[in-house]
Amino acid sequence: MSGYRIPEMARKYIEYDMIQKHTELPHFPEFRTRLLYTFLSRHSTLSSYSELFSLVTSLVQMGLDTHDMVSITNQAKEMKAARSRQLKVLAGDYFSGRFYYLLSHAGHIDLIGIISQAICEANRLKINFYQLMKQLKLTADDYIKQTVEVRTQLYLSFAGFMEESVHxxxxxxxxxxxxxxxxxxxxxxxxxxxxxxxxxxxxxxxxxxxxxxxxxxxxxxxxxxxxxxxxxxxxxxxxxxxxxxxxxxxxxxxxxxxxxxxxxxxxxxxxxxxxxxxxxxxxxxxx
Structure with missing residues (x-):
């Protein structure tokens, strides 16, 4: 795995002084990204795209996770809290936008559609998840299962790309x-x-x-x-x-x-x- 360098590649998109100074970001999805890179790098025809595909997926995940950190209400009156909330929204949008830019410039338009569908499914699952929470109809086991289900959606979208031996x-x-x-x-x-x-x-x-x-x-x-x-x-x-x-x-x-x-x-x-x-x-x- 000496060739794995996705976190370093992602830093140029994630580590902005304004963001780091005024708000927090979620953790980089290290395990899922390394897994995707490992599987794709062993692919007979897609290995040359393993870095690009892993990078854009990690950026989309960072965008979704950053938006999840935004408070539901906008009642924070204090300037620092309000700025942090606004930057989370903008940062999440920016991370997601990089995914479109990088894939379109590389000519992988089909993958944009596949990942976009996965984003929609992840958001659908989140809505159902939050509704169960609000209604107090969630069990502890369901909490783990649904959290895992939400977090794997983007990466599961690559199932169709996997070779038969690891499908x-x-x-x-x-x-x-x-x-x-x-x-x-x-x-x-x-x-x-x-x-x-x-x-x-x-x-x-x-x-x-x-x-x-x-x-x-x-x-x-x-x-x-x-x-x-x-x-x-x-x-x-x-x-x-x-x-x-x-x-x-x-x-x-x-x-x-x-x-x-x-x-x-x-x-x-x-x-x-x-x-x-x-x-x-x-x-x-x-x-």
Missing amino acids: SLWPEVLRLFTQCEVLLQEITKSEKAQQLRDSWGYWHIMQQASKEERRHMQAEELDPGKLRSIWLKYKVTVQLYQMLDSCMNQLQDKLHSLDSKELGRELLSIGEPIARYLSTPKALEEI
């Missing part, structure tokens, strides 16, 4: 890696005892908590001490570590069983940061 492998490995990515981010949220509805911990607690505890979780102003007590009672962080460990074991078993040992080694190397994370003393204690 069925692509969506399965993509979803397992993405689930590990989601669980890693949920662990970070849980360690801050995040109470918002966009966390697995919230929906896990809402499924099991008493009426009084659910009422507290839905209150506009929360008692941090009480919230932390509930978080610990339902072992949110512990269970997330265990879920990540289980998902990683499932992924490693799959990769070890591949007929192509070379591909298996490449994909295992992509998952090494997750394996190292799970081997830290803190993670081992929770597992």
Whole structure:
């Protein structure tokens, strides 16, 4: 994987002083992008486009993720908060616009249509997801499944480009890696005892908590001490570590069983940061 340089290529589009000074951006979709690059770079006819296709897909994903960070309401009166919100909207539009520009100039018009359809599907899934949240009809398992489904849409759109030997492998490995990515981010949220509805911990607690505890979780102003007590009672962080460990074991078993040992080694190397994370003393204690 020494030839992989998509994050460096993306920096010229992402790292603008104005954006970095006034607002935050989402994390670069590293696992999904490396996976796409790895699969495409092994393609008999598309290998020469592996960098371009991986780059534009990562930029579109950054655009979608940046728009997701924009607050639903526009009630922020303070100048700094208002500027941050405006820049997120503009940055998301800009990242998405680069995808059209790069592909059209390279003559890949058909791919623009394919990725555009995937964007529409991702947005449709998000709307359904948010409606379930609003109606309090979401389970903790559904939260993970639907988050993974939304995040894989752009990358799944390349299924038709994959060669026969890896055609069925692509969506399965993509979803397992993405689930590990989601669980890693949920662990970070849980360690801050995040109470918002966009966390697995919230929906896990809402499924099991008493009426009084659910009422507290839905209150506009929360008692941090009480919230932390509930978080610990339902072992949110512990269970997330265990879920990540289980998902990683499932992924490693799959990769070890591949007929192509070379591909298996490449994909295992992509998952090494997750394996190292799970081997830290803190993670081992929770597992």
